[in-house]
Amino acid sequence: MTQGIRGLFAPERIAVVGATEREGSVGRAIWQNLDGFDGEVVPVNPRRETVFGESCFPTLADVPHDIDLVVVVVPPESAVDVVREAGERGVENAVVVTAGFGEAGSEGAARERDLQQVAEEYGVNLVGPNSLGILSTPRNLNATFGPGGALPGTLSFMSQSGAFITAVLDWANDQGIGFKDVVSLGNKAVMDETDFVDFWGEDDHTGVVLGYLEGIEDGREFIETARETTRETPIVLVKSGRTEAGAQAASSHTGTLAGSEEAYEAGLDQAGVLRAENVQELFDFARVLDGQPLPDGDSVAVVTNAGGPGVMATDAVGDSRLSMASFGDETIDALRESLPGGANVYNPVDTIGDADVERFRTAVDAALADENVDAAVVISAPTAVLDYAELAEAVVACQREHGKPMVACLMGGERATDAGRVLREGGVPNYFDPARAVRSLDALARQREITEREYGTPPNFDVDRERARDVLEQVQERGENRLGVEAMDLLDAYGIPTPKSEIVDTPEDAVNAAQDIEGDVVMKIVSPDILHKSDIGGVKVGVSPEEVYDAFEDLVTRARNYQPDATILGVQVQEQVDLDAGTETILGVNRDPQFGPLLMFGLGGIFVEVMEDTTFRVAPVTDREATEMLDEIQAAPLLRGARGRPSADRESVAETIQRLSQLVTDFPAILELDVNPLVATPDGVQAIDVRLTVDPDEL
Known part of the structure; x- marks a missing residue:
C-alpha cells in the first residue's frame, strides 16, 4: 500500500467533489485552500457549471483526465456512491471530509461499513470519513478546510482530532515549526495510524512522525510496523483517554489492575514509540529529535549563568534516565583558568551573573570537549552584559564543532526572540523551562536506546495443545466461563511447573490422595463461583494426614454456608510448597x-x-x-x-x-x-x- 499512499501526498490532479462558491461551506474552503497547489484541481458538482471560473463537471465519470486524488465533500448519503465512482475510474486515493458516519449513530455506522466495503473492493486508499483533510508542503497541497496552511519542514503529523490539527498548525506557524505531511485520520474506516507510520517510515523526507491518537485499531500490527519505522525514524505520540476503559467488572486480579492505559503504555513502549504527556512535550521532543544527533551515552553537562535554573536542571536530570557528567581533570583545570574565582567549575558549571558571550562560549566548549560528556544544556538568564543573539550564535557554533547534542534554555521574553530564531535555524531547540530542556534530552537518549534494541523472536515451546484444549473445553461441558484450580493441567500442558495435586469429591478420596503426597498438604475448595477462596476460609495449609478427612468436610461446609447455590466441584489436595x-x-x-x-x-x-x-x-x-x-x-x-x-x-x-x-x-x-x-x-x-x-x- 505504501506506493499507493504516495499519491495521497503527491498527486498531479485532484478532483474536489462538492466544490462550490457558497460562502461558509466546506467545499469552498477546501477549494480555496488548494489555490496554491502545484498541480491541477478539478471541481465536480452537478449543480454548478463553474467554480471560481473553472469548468465544473457533474460527476467524476465526466472528468476527461486521469485523477490521482478525490476529495469528497458531499452529503453522507452520497459519499459512498462518489467513492464507488472513484473506484470504477481507477482512482487510488480518496479523502472523505464528510461527517455523518460512525460517529453519528447506528445509521451512520452502517453507512461507514458500506464506505469501507466499497473502498476495499476497488482498492482505494481512503482517509476518513469525518476528516479535516490532508496537507503536504512539498507540493503546496492543502486539501483541508482549516483556516491556514503549514510551514515546510520534516515533521509528519497525524491526528484523530481535526480541531487539534487546526490549533496545532496555527500555533506552529507562530513558533516557526514546519511540517512535511499532515493527516486528519477521521473515523479511520480504511486507513489508520499503522498505514501512515509504515509510509512515513520509508519516506526520506520525514524526520519525525508525530501523532495525536484516541485509540489504535490493531495494536499488534501497530507494534510490528512501528518497530521497523523507529529503527530510523522517531515516533512521538500523545495518547488521550488515560482512564480505565470498560464498564464491566473484571473478575481476575489481572483484569482489575490492567485497564486500557496499561495496554497502551506497554504496547507503545514495545513498539519503540516515545509517548508525550501533552502537546507541549510532543513538540519539545519533536524539535530535539529533528535537529540534534543521538547522544553516545546518558551523561549531561549543564552550563549556566544563573544558579537557580542550574539547580532546576540538575533536579530534572535526577528525575530522568540521564546522569550529571563527572568532568575530567583537564576540563576542571580549563574551567578554573577561564572562569572567575566565584564560578563553579564542577557540573553544573556556573559562569556567574556577569558572564559575557566569550566566557559562556569558553565554558561550553570546555564541557563539550570532555569525553565524559555526551550532551549539554546551556541555561542563561538575561543580563545587561550579555547579548542573547550572539550567545545563541556561539551555542550553535559549539554544537556544530563538537557534534554532540545540545539544548538551550535562554530564558526571557522579547530579549530571547531573536536568540530563539538563531537557535531554531541552527537546529538547537530552545526552552524557557530548564526541566523541559532536560526532558527533551532524555527523549533523545531514549530514542538512542530504541535504535539499539534487538527485539528477537518469541520462542515456540514444545507444548501439548490438545491437552490444553481439553481443559478449556470444560467451560462448554459445564455451561460456565470460569475455571479454577481444576484447570491446573492447562499450565502443565504448557510446561509450567505445578505441585503434585488431585481434585477429589469425597473425604475418603481426599485421604487416599494425601497418602500419595509426602508430608502435610494444602486443601482448597474447588468452585468456579468462589473466586477468592482464602477470604471465606476455603483454603487450609499444613494439613496432616490425620486431619485430611475432617478438613474436607469443613471446607465443603464453609463453601455451602458462604454461597448455597455455588457449584462445588470438590476439593483439591495439593503438595505443600514452602x-x-x-x-x-x-x-x-x-x-x-x-x-x-x-x-x-x-x-x-x-x-x-x-x-x-x-x-x-x-x-x-x-x-x-x-x-x-x-x-x-x-x-x-x-x-x-x-x-x-x-x-x-x-x-x-x-x-x-x-x-x-x-x-x-x-x-x-x-x-x-x-x-x-x-x-x-x-x-x-x-x-x-x-x-x-x-x-x-x-x-
Whole structure:
C-alpha cells in the first residue's frame, strides 16, 4: 500500500467533489485552500457549471483526465456512491471530509461499513470519513478546510482530532515549526495510524512522525510496523483517554489492575514509540529529535549563568534516565583558568551573573570537549552584559564543532526572540523551562536506546495443545466461563511447573490422595463461583494426614454456608510448597480489545491488589522483554537475592512468562488468567493456583 499512499501526498490532479462558491461551506474552503497547489484541481458538482471560473463537471465519470486524488465533500448519503465512482475510474486515493458516519449513530455506522466495503473492493486508499483533510508542503497541497496552511519542514503529523490539527498548525506557524505531511485520520474506516507510520517510515523526507491518537485499531500490527519505522525514524505520540476503559467488572486480579492505559503504555513502549504527556512535550521532543544527533551515552553537562535554573536542571536530570557528567581533570583545570574565582567549575558549571558571550562560549566548549560528556544544556538568564543573539550564535557554533547534542534554555521574553530564531535555524531547540530542556534530552537518549534494541523472536515451546484444549473445553461441558484450580493441567500442558495435586469429591478420596503426597498438604475448595477462596476460609495449609478427612468436610461446609447455590466441584489436595523458600509473584493476562493478550507480572500472594507492584507487556514476548519484566517491579531485589536471601531462578521465571505468553497467544478464548502465587525459588518456579475466564465461542 505504501506506493499507493504516495499519491495521497503527491498527486498531479485532484478532483474536489462538492466544490462550490457558497460562502461558509466546506467545499469552498477546501477549494480555496488548494489555490496554491502545484498541480491541477478539478471541481465536480452537478449543480454548478463553474467554480471560481473553472469548468465544473457533474460527476467524476465526466472528468476527461486521469485523477490521482478525490476529495469528497458531499452529503453522507452520497459519499459512498462518489467513492464507488472513484473506484470504477481507477482512482487510488480518496479523502472523505464528510461527517455523518460512525460517529453519528447506528445509521451512520452502517453507512461507514458500506464506505469501507466499497473502498476495499476497488482498492482505494481512503482517509476518513469525518476528516479535516490532508496537507503536504512539498507540493503546496492543502486539501483541508482549516483556516491556514503549514510551514515546510520534516515533521509528519497525524491526528484523530481535526480541531487539534487546526490549533496545532496555527500555533506552529507562530513558533516557526514546519511540517512535511499532515493527516486528519477521521473515523479511520480504511486507513489508520499503522498505514501512515509504515509510509512515513520509508519516506526520506520525514524526520519525525508525530501523532495525536484516541485509540489504535490493531495494536499488534501497530507494534510490528512501528518497530521497523523507529529503527530510523522517531515516533512521538500523545495518547488521550488515560482512564480505565470498560464498564464491566473484571473478575481476575489481572483484569482489575490492567485497564486500557496499561495496554497502551506497554504496547507503545514495545513498539519503540516515545509517548508525550501533552502537546507541549510532543513538540519539545519533536524539535530535539529533528535537529540534534543521538547522544553516545546518558551523561549531561549543564552550563549556566544563573544558579537557580542550574539547580532546576540538575533536579530534572535526577528525575530522568540521564546522569550529571563527572568532568575530567583537564576540563576542571580549563574551567578554573577561564572562569572567575566565584564560578563553579564542577557540573553544573556556573559562569556567574556577569558572564559575557566569550566566557559562556569558553565554558561550553570546555564541557563539550570532555569525553565524559555526551550532551549539554546551556541555561542563561538575561543580563545587561550579555547579548542573547550572539550567545545563541556561539551555542550553535559549539554544537556544530563538537557534534554532540545540545539544548538551550535562554530564558526571557522579547530579549530571547531573536536568540530563539538563531537557535531554531541552527537546529538547537530552545526552552524557557530548564526541566523541559532536560526532558527533551532524555527523549533523545531514549530514542538512542530504541535504535539499539534487538527485539528477537518469541520462542515456540514444545507444548501439548490438545491437552490444553481439553481443559478449556470444560467451560462448554459445564455451561460456565470460569475455571479454577481444576484447570491446573492447562499450565502443565504448557510446561509450567505445578505441585503434585488431585481434585477429589469425597473425604475418603481426599485421604487416599494425601497418602500419595509426602508430608502435610494444602486443601482448597474447588468452585468456579468462589473466586477468592482464602477470604471465606476455603483454603487450609499444613494439613496432616490425620486431619485430611475432617478438613474436607469443613471446607465443603464453609463453601455451602458462604454461597448455597455455588457449584462445588470438590476439593483439591495439593503438595505443600514452602512459600518462605521463595518469592510469591503473580503472572496473569487480560485480553485488551486493541492489543490482544496483555501480560502482567508482579509481586503476588494476597498483597497483589494492595501493593500493585506490577508491570505489563503485550504478548507474545521475547526473552529480552520477559527479562525486563523481572527488573521493572519494585520487588525486583527480592528476586535477585536481597538481604541475604538466595537469588531466585530468574531464567525459570522469564521462561514461565514466555510459556504463558505462548498459551494465551495460541488460545484467544482465554480472556483473563491469573497464576497466583507463582513461587520463585532458587530451584525454579511453582504455580500454586490458577483461575481463568474463557470465551466458549472462541474455542
